Amino acid sequence: MSVNLHDLSYELQKALRESDEYKNLVAYYDAVNKDESANQLFTNFRDIQVRLQQKQMSGQEISQEEVQQAQKAAALVQQNPKIAKLMQAEQQLSMVIADLNKIIMKPLEELYGPMGS
Amino acid sequence: MSVNLHDLSYELQKALRESDEYKNLVAYYDAVNKDESANQLFTNFRDIQVRLQQKQMSGQEISQEEVQQAQKAAALVQQNPKIAKLMQAEQQLSMVIADLNKIIMKPLEELYGPMGS
Numbered sequence: 431m432s433v434n435l436h437d438l439s440y441e442l443q444k445a446l447r448e449s450d451e452y453k454n455l456v457a458y459y460d461a462v463n464k465d466e467s468a469n470q471l472f473t474n475f476r477d478i479q480v481r482l483q484q485k486q487m488s489g490q491e492i493s494q495e496e497v498q499q500a501q502k503a504a505a506l507v508q509q510n511p512k513i514a515k516l517m518q519a520e521q522q523l524s525m526v527i528a529d530l531n532k533i534i535m536k537p538l539e540e541l542y543g544p545m546g547s
Numbered sequence: 548m549s550v551n552l553h554d555l556s557y558e559l560q561k562a563l564r565e566s567d568e569y570k571n572l573v574a575y576y577d578a579v580n581k582d583e584s585a586n587q588l589f590t591n592f593r594d595i596q597v598r599l600q601q602k603q604m605s606g607q608e609i610s611q612e613e614v615q616q617a618q619k620a621a622a623l624v625q626q627n628p629k630i631a632k633l634m635q636a637e638q639q640l641s642m643v644i645a646d647l648n649k650i651i652m653k654p655l656e657e658l659y660g661p662m663g664s
């Protein structure tokens with residue numbers, strides 16, 4: 431990698447770390463981690479999500495019971511204000527990162543055409 | 548997105564576009580496009596790859612015949628010097644992009660731990 435690309439990547443890393451979106455995410459992540467019951471709810475929700483995703487990606491059937499379990503876990507986390515804020519912060523940072531990627535990867539899109547076309 | 552993140556992303560886009568790895572890729576991509584037989588071989592190879600990937604992702608069976616067809620197409624493209632250079636250039640740019648992403652996304656890794664752990 432050229433020195434220029436390397437340096438700019440580190441500048442972007444620093445800017446991301448200093449962004450409101452990242453700082454919010456860290457703050458809400460800490461708040462959930464420090465709250466035992468929120469942390470347990472959130473960990474359970476994430477575990478279920480990861481398990482279903484892995485099943486889906488490997489082409490395994492997902493049972494009606496598993497879907498209901500996931501819906502129940504999702505409803506529970508949405509009722510917890512700390513987790514709701516964390517998930518909102520995650521979504522906001524995801525949007526920033528998607529925007530960054532879109533800008534940075536534009537030269538590849540120009541070469542190959544838009545993804546999925 | 549903050550002005551800083553936005554500006555740095557555009558600077559990185561520009562640096563990527565001006566990198567040797569991207570310029571090489573564009574040059575080899577043009578060379579293949581302009582060579583009718585190379586272009587046909589390469590398009591066929593990519594079509595087979597995309598089809599198999601889609602089958603795999605949707606959990607469909609891939610037949611023995613399809614595997615053999617893909618291997619044959621891969622052997623053919625590797626024998627074509629223009630395509631071999633294009634594929635090498637793609638790999639080199641992919642490595643640059645993976646390195647960029649690793650640097651930029653470090654703050655997220657620090658928060659969640661390394662991917663897949």
Ligand SMILES: [Ca+2]
Nearest residue numbers: 437438441558
């Ligand atoms: Ca700079």
Ligand SMILES: [Ca+2]
Nearest residue numbers: 441554555558
């Ligand atoms: Ca700048």
